Amino acid sequence: MFAKSGDQFNFFLPPYVVFGRGVRSTIPQYAQRLGMRRVLLVVDPFFIETDYFAQIQNGLQKSGIATTSWSGVEPDPTDVSVDAAANTYKKADCNSVICIGGGSGMDTGKSVAIMIASGAESIREHTPPTNRSVNGMVPTICVPTTSGTGAEVNPYAIVTNTLTGRKGLAYPGWELLSAQQVAIVDPELAASMPPKLTAITGVDALCQAMECYLTYTPNPISDDLAFRSIYLTAHNLREAIYSGQDITARTNMSLAATLATMAFPNAGLSYPHHLNEVLADTFHLPHGVAVGSVLVATLEMLLAYKTERLALLATKAFDVPANGYSQLSLAEAGIREVQRLLADINFPTLSQAIGQAKVDIDALLADWTAREPQFATPIGQERARRILKRSLEF
Ligand SMILES: [Fe+2]
Incomplete structure (x- = not known):
């Protein structure tokens, strides 16, 4: 746990982390700071039914941020569901993404942000990953509803390419960036896990x-x-x-x-x-x-x-x-x-x-x-x- 003389290493610092009971109430504040005006809420299907989700959505709307919800998250996301979420983003003319869910939900939302930022027509263009350049990132927040995958802070998304049948990282070529700028980790959201x-x-x-x-x-x-x-x-x-x-x-x-x-x-x-x-x-x-x-x-x-x-x-x-x-x-x-x-x-x-x-x-x-x-x-x-x-x- 100590550095030795001669040690060399690189370290990716994860996004800004807001941690603690009740911090979900700060989502509108960070959304505004990131310039979110019309946000796509990528949300796990079970979570969209909860009072927590209604609170988050109401909080954003009260802050003048328009919301469109998409809850077609698959347990192990494929290009089909990610592309569908991205189409909803485009149709609603969104300018930002909030990913609310477990690892699959957050990976889906992060993948949408990557697709929009790179101009890709399908997430397949990033699976297997490329070093395709981006013109600025899409404002993105991750809100985990489980405690395990840590997808809120890692710079990856795992998506299956249905044409090749391979599951893989959607954007490890971009390790110097993460899709999300902010992770809001509220343990109360994970407390309802069975x-x-x-x-x-x-x-x-x-x-x-x-x-x-x-x-x-x-x-x-x-x-x-x-x-x-x-x-x-x-x-x-x-x-x-x-x-x-x-x-x-x-x-x-x-x-x-x-x-x-x-x-x-x-x-x-x-x-x-x-x-x-x-x-x-x-x-x-x-x-x-x-x-x-x-x-x-x-x-x-x-x-x-x-x-x-x-x-x-x-x-x-x-x-x-x-x-x-x-x-x-x-x-x-x-x-x-x-x-x-x-x-x-x-x-x-x-x-x-x-x-x-x-x-x-x-x-x-x-x-x-x-x-x-x-x-x-x-x-x-x-x-x-x-x-x-x-x-x-x-
Ligand atoms: Fe794992």
Whole structure:
């Protein structure tokens, strides 16, 4: 967590973050500051029915900002839905976007902003990504209604190109920019998440932070953000699930999600997220389940290489007493604490998640190689095989 002489790193600073209970009331204020006059509200279908949404919409209208709502968000957005949202934007002659939802809703809204800024006719022009230039960004605000994906602060959107069938980042070529200028993170909006969704999104945040902390390209800033995120999840996820009205636990999970996603675009992720697409697509798993179901086996695989960091996590984030034990013993105890956390929240193992589906590890790895050749090196393949095999033993 300290810089060493000779360290070099780059760091993407995420958008302006407004965080805390009730900060949704500041949305009109930031909309005005960004010059929003006619805004497209890209909103998750379930959220459009809520009183919270009505409050947000009324607040904007009272501030003289015209609104058009679009709620056709798909769970894993495709170019079809993103293009439909962009057409609504153009027809209503909007000049700005507010994305209100979980990761899919925010990725859809951010993609609309990118399309409009670049003049693209379809988001397919950005999937796979290009370094296409932009003439100024569209004023955009993200308002998360879950605590997990962190899409409100990351500079990406994940969209499936239906012509190629590939899911991919819509604009990583633009890492020096993010679509959104402001993220308004109000934990009260996430407090209505049911226990299962709280678990899935919370474990996604945990994976993002742990993978980032154990990556081979860490930096001092991402380390601190990821470490704090892990600590917050270790101490609050159970409460957020089993005592959903515990607003302190909800607040800390919202913070954990935001911190994890400030960190990982700057340091990278590990096998759970690298294997996510193959697992999620093959077995039709939600993103958080796909990554969480291989987390423990990944930590076991990393034990020999990341002993010191795992030991530090054990004692400082998961409260394992040091008691003079060796680094290796502490690191192992830390992994068991992660396993205990997942068991306590009834998070499915890989076998439970895929049910009766047959697993062909060779086929999974071949698919992975085709999709992510940059990760599927010979060493990467061998480690991924170990992780998949081990994950099926739990
Ligand atoms: Fe994730």
